[in-house]
Amino acid sequence: MSSEVGLRPPSTSPMVREFLQRENYAEWRVWMQNYLLGQDLWDVIIEDQSSRRDGDIDTAEFNKSWKIKNAAALHAIQMSCRLEALPVTMEKDITAKKAWEALYNKYVPMVTRLELEEDKSADIPDTKDYGQYAKFYKAMQLGNWKDAKEFINTHPDALNERIAFTGKTALHATVDFGHFETVKELLDLMSEEAIEIRDNDGYTALASSVAAGTVEMAEWIVKKNKKVVTMATKYNLIPVTLAIRYGHIEMARYLYLVTPLEELVLEKEIHGATLLSQCYYFRVMDMALDLLKRCPGLAIALSNDGSTLVLNLASIPSAFPGGCKLSFWQQWIYDFHPSLLKRLISNIYDFLEERGISEFIIETSKASPDLLWRRDKLSRNLFFSAIRFRQAKVFSLIYGLAWKDEAASSADSSNNNMLHVAGELAPFTELNRISGAALQMQRELQWFKEVERIVPTNMQEALNMDNMTPRDVFTENHKALVKEGEKWMKDTAGSCTVVGTLIVTIMFAAAFTVPGGNEDSGYPVFLNRKLFMLFMISDAISLFSSSTSVLIFLGILTSRYAEEDFFKSLPTKLIIGLSTLFFSIATMMITFCAAMYLTLHGHGQSWIFIPVILLASIPVTLFILLQFPLLVQIFNTTYGPGIFDKEVKRWY
Template sequence: MKTYLIAQDLWGVIEGMEETPDQEKNNVAFNAWSKKNSMALHVIQISCGPNLFSVIIREISLAKIAWNTLAKKYTMLKTTYSGTDNNRNDSYVEYEDLYKAVRGGDWNAAKEFLERRPDALNAKITTLGKMALHIAVVAGQERIGEKLVERMSREDLEILDNFGDTALNEAAVRGEYRLVKCMLRKNESLVSIGSSTQTIPLVKAISYGQIETARCLYSVTPLEDLMPEKDHNGATLLSNAIYTRNLDIALHLVKRCPRLALSLGKDGNSTLLALASTPNAFPSGNPLVFWKQGIYNYYEDGNGMLHMAGMFTDSNMLNHISGAALQMQRELQWFKEIESIVHPKAKEAINKDGMTPRQLFTKTHKNLRKEGEQWMKDATTSCTVVGALIITIMFAATFTIPGGNKQNTGLPMFLNRKWFTLFILSDALSLFSSTTLVLMFLGILTSRYAEDDFLVTLPRKMIIGFSTLFFSIATMMIAFCAALSIMLNGQYWIVILIICLASVPVTLFIVSQFRLLLEIAISTYRANIFNKKMKPLF
């Protein structure tokens, strides 16, 4: 479990390296810490299940305290495994040599004992009801475990310890991949035997982060064992597959049994809760159908699903998005999508601070909105200056045409030449497009910059502004080249050379800025995060 918590960047909460921030001084940091604490506590709880351990930590709200409490309890239980006299019943003393041999990896001694006492192969040799095979699994003695399985019958492998676990359950929890495969070769029905909480080996393996073992068990576990009408295993597997980023398993499972997306797992966990807790696992462009399925669920502090979607924390998922304005747009899109699928009452739900989800969103995104406003103003100011210069140049070029005008009629000297027609058309297009871009960017500069404006209104104006900017620059350069062609009649090698040189700054500008235009367009008009072919759940 520690390895999984480290991999998910949650170990700092357990170890105490991340101190609890003062909510009044730094609300954003406090929300980020609170979210990590909740996720770490959730991992600990689902790993324990509703047995002796979860009873002990059920009322604990801090992941660090829950971890330390379990550590103390485990130390007490460990003495039973180690053979301490105070925790051993005299009736188990006769198996002490076998226990030590198996735990120490001495197969010759274990084999000699079993030849003298064949009945010890399937006997419970500790106060916890563990067989020799259980001990081999716990001690990580794969070779001895395989030797024991060879000697045991199918029925022997189904024997439970005092916690209701088979040896396969123990192997699944500890990720003993080879022992799992060894036991399944002799008795495939072991995959359907759950613990005292009816948790089957597959769910135990993925809950403890033993992914390789979980994949092996998933390939042989019957679908009937995962159906929602049987028990919690299917729904729990689905949630844990999402938490552990095994999305191929999650998607395959939902395709096999869509009803699981609406089912509650162990301890009341839901699919939607798992999805809302891991938004960075689903980059745009990979919408999943079952995102529309889920049950409204509440977190600690009275924060519901929509409250959690409205919280802002510094996340790696935003680092690849250019500019604070587009980051704000992304946050709004995420909030709007969650809002569209939760129960209508969730939109007005109040947390312990008396805030609705929208009020919490506004509060936590206040700084990001200001940064987005400043980013847009800086970008549009620069582009407006460029557009104004193009307007000035193109307007002046209309009255200072190449070759001048005829004295008697006032008409252009080269009116009937093709290059002159190209010059006039390019000049007019550049003038009109640059005027449009200036108006668009002025509209952005004078905007009120409300939260919802970042969703579509402001990005749309940016798209129009940048597009017309590129077009006006391109047509301005065409007008310039056409004018040179008129003035240098017959000198085509000079004209071609100048056209090539003129295309360099245009190309450089478009290449440097086109990526931003493309990002804005994709972010604004791409497919939604959720699959819109699905009907609303409520």
Template sequence: MATSMLSSTIVLEVLRNDNYPNWSACIKNYLLAQDLWDIFETTTKPPKLEDDAVEFKAWRKKNAAALHAIQISCGVEIQSQINDISSAKTVWDMLPKLVHQPPSKGASYNPVAEQGNALNILSNNVHEDGSMIAPYQKVEIGSSSNNPGRQNIINTWNADYYMGYAPLHKALQSGDWNSAKEFLKLQPNSLTAKITTLGKTALHLSVEAGHVHIVEALVEEMSEDDLEVQDNFGNTALLNATSTGQYKMVECMLRKNKKLVSMGRASPNGFHMLPVVWALSNGYIKIARYLYSLTPLEDLIPEKGRSGSTLCSEAIYTRALDIALDLIRRCPRLVLAPDNYSFSPLYALASAKYAFPSGHRLVFWKRWISSCIHIQLANGTTTNEVHLIIQKDVGCQSDAVKTNRLSSVRALLRRPFSKLIKLLDIEHLYEMKLVHEQSRQLLHQMCKEILISDVEGRHKGCVYQAIFRSIKEGVFEFVHDVVKANPDLLWSNDFNSRNIFSYAVLCRQPKIFSLIYGLDVKNNLAYDRDNSGNNILHMAGMPPVSIMLNRIPGAALQMQRELQWFKEVESIVHPKVKDAGNNDDMTSRELFTKNHKDLMKEGEIWMKDTATSCTVVAALILTIMFAAAFTVPGGNNDTGLPIFLNTKLFRLSIISDSLSLFSSASSVLMFLGILTSRYAEEDFFKSLPKKMIIGLSTPFFSIATMMIAFSAGLLLTLHEESWMVIPVISLASIPVTMFVLMQFPLLVDMYISTYGPGIFDRKMEQWL
């Protein structure tokens, strides 16, 4: 008689009290093969949604997959003890203790009595019509926790019950509808019976196996009520199809029973979630849009739970802003309603850096193209009124079009137009601009709700947390519009009692900090201190967030940017604030020096390495051009004068040689000044960058003039061999081009950082 059942394809036998070593080795190999084992080996805490939404969702998906693999590989008794645990690592650590628990003291076992009782158990598990009662339908016959003999017989009977459905199970897994159909004819009750230990029906198994044709056939045979059967986890077959991205299956089941969209189940956080929410949380946006169109608004209002707010948050996280915008228009109260993560849709939007123009750094020509794209969304609908007409398949033309000359010309014109659109990335820019317009309208709708909210509602709706999250992400539009909608929020503080502008300085967000120039109360805000006694100038002295510094090339320019921040904040505070100490009795300047020692050292190393490399190049050019000045093309006559002295090309060669010589000599001297600098804090602000700009500019000029001198000399010598001269001269542009590609971007960045308009907008207009 069987003692286990094949409830999954992961292990040969489900976990029992006597097979843990073999079971654990098998399941570990499976988890390694599926790239899921790393969540069991990590010693760090799981990521949090508020810190990194992308990393959190990736961890959550891996954790759910690993937990599901363990659950379906455990016996019923063990599984019942781990159902309420949401961490796969915690379950894995618990299992050895669960399977090695000694039997309760005082337990007695009488095999003869148990064999007699077995008949009673089996007889109590038969319907009047002769069909077997499933284990989940049994009435409990005493406690078996202290009687191993009774438990063994129950387990044996359970295994026999499920093994009876093994042929159906196998047929459904393999996609053999003919065999499955024959089995269902012989046992009609199998159509809706729960045929696995997890309470799954034939429809559940077909959905998980991904066989669309079997699902469609089963749905055709089932009633509306049959589709509402749930497994032990509360999942309908529709939920399974939703969670695995099976669009055709979802469509098939909802054509039969539209009430399924209102049948969800509890999430790992314990909150009820509808199918549309599960679809979005798993990233299946197409399915989510279809489910959303069928889901009644009554199921999404805050009074019905957190499905509506979670749906809106997930729509923002997954970039389905059309769903979020439509839902907020229909139910504005969801803006500040808590979601399954104990945040709110407002907080989700504050985290969505991608949704706002400030979250994108475009080159100038892409900014110009983006400004030429105009998008207008119709109010009250998610349908986009503006579309890009792009021919993606020019080859598909009807016979009528082929015979029409005008259509043929249009078809020929579409091909280069389509390629131009792809080359200029216009389609991507359009999608980006569409998202920006949707987010603008979504934020506008949310601000209306913030305006009428009270203090308690703002706390529950994470308004303050959302503001500071948007500052961290650099979402200028969010901070500006939310504070403008409710000016009281200007005085918001985070958990460390830092105000908006202190936190903007700490996160190095210049555009958000520049909002202070459009306020009359900036002096009052600059006086604020946090829990550690730090004022806004102390924030400029604290170490910056690494991701902000990584955008700046070179440690020296990073140090320059830090000094620019410190001096900018210093310029707006009262003189008394400059010398004020914090709780550690440190002034802002002392704090700056302490926190930037390492960066200053790295800047010194970067400057010296760059100067040393460029000095070698400049010295080599200097040597060559000095020698070339006395080795004239064509030689000298009897009087010692150059033969080509009176020609224009000779003069050009000599002048170019001299310019290259002088510029390379200047470059060597400038780099020598950099190498011998004292490298004080203030030197990184102007002195060192200015020397580096001159030092990098002169080699560029020196190389260019050296190539001109070379070309002129070559023309003088081989003026009658133009077929040879022209290709050689053309190659002279290669060194100049290489130097430009390697050093010119750095030179431009350094020039803009030192002499450009700056990162702060001191001309900010009054906005509040």
């Protein structure tokens, strides 16, 4: 199952196993149906309040009971949906039944719904009496073949009937509970047509065995009726794809071998595309490459969730580590992705919104040179998108172009050049990767200045259709971020100033209140001890470094906070302030330990010195854990190699 990804659920836990999302709708529907059945709430899903017939219980009592059940069922559905699905269940005057149908319409493709409406074999009469099969169903659950055989002898039609309100047959029930021998006995007695019966969710007995992951039972069922390998569930998943979804790879390999190729291509290519995407998602690489080799067109075919393998591949940056040193098995996986790309690129004709995967861009551009010249609806090329979405690796590819100047000189339909786009605020998701508004502002300035180096000089002051220069666009779009950066800087500096001031006060007093006191002559008692010199030196370092820290942070508090200040001036001050504060805390602890040792040594209290040193290390450790990562990050972003690779080799 896919986890998730990006939207928080409305509660800490769902009513069922997982929150509803597009990838797990088929399973979620089964879980929720079972939950509602267990809570005696399913009747409000299959019929509404107006379905009360003459002779039923008193109208007022019925209405009250129905409203309570409807509210409970609707609440369970809503509490098990992620935010993306929640709006369709919260329309005005919506009932549990309407919410159930709305989710079905949202997550099951229209083509599948039309097919299901034509497939009457999947319809289960609501009025059927299943009580007559209770004993038989129980025997199937328990694997009691003796009792089951007795029932079959007196009711032979039971083999070909749905024996539960869920639409399950005896074979379904036996497969669900994993009774191997009973499955074999039933298959010997059942007709091929009976094996094709689906339950309420379109699951054949084979699909149920796939969910259980039992390859042996699946083999028996397929041997009896090969047609079932092509029968999809209500949610348009054929058994081999279902096996991948459940993570039963051995089962998937078997079903892939027995599934006819024509079921995966031609007019049924939605099954092939879905299988291909699932193979890639779950890293069943050999099957994905084999399927793609047999039918390359599946790379751009739509799967049942409306995506394609090309789009999925372009949206997973982790698949392309970008030149990092890899272990053997990681290198094998990495080699798989370029090989997959080379099979895909001959089928790419539409401009894809990149996701920062430079390898993807290079390979596709080599196979389809016109990709680099294609423009979107705003007449923006690939590098405009790289700037807009702040993808540094993709933008760095411009350094490896023979026609770099030509690419940097282009403009979009609104007469915006690359520098105008760099002046736009970065997407929220990209800004959130950087901690602190001040560092976010610094990164925005780094992007602007890097693009400024690329575009021709005459375009740096060019006006767009709104009569704004690139700098005007930058200033207008970053006003709020400048204010947030100022607040973040002042809050940080203010907190550190308080700490630094306390250390200055303590260290100044310690310099004249030495351990052991002074002799009559006024000199310290331990003046000739080497450890006393350590005490004095560390005290002086702590005093001077904390004083420097306070002055630096005061400088931050009184800065003008212009846009350019966030580029180097303010980060540099913060680096110096945090560094000197760290030294002052560390040397303060050394001063304290030296004073303790001078005072206690030789008086039978030396045993306490080790615990004191350990305790004294706690503040230093806390500073390292809490503030040192920030210090390193600021140093790297200000004086590090940067996020752009200007040494890209010529690739086009």
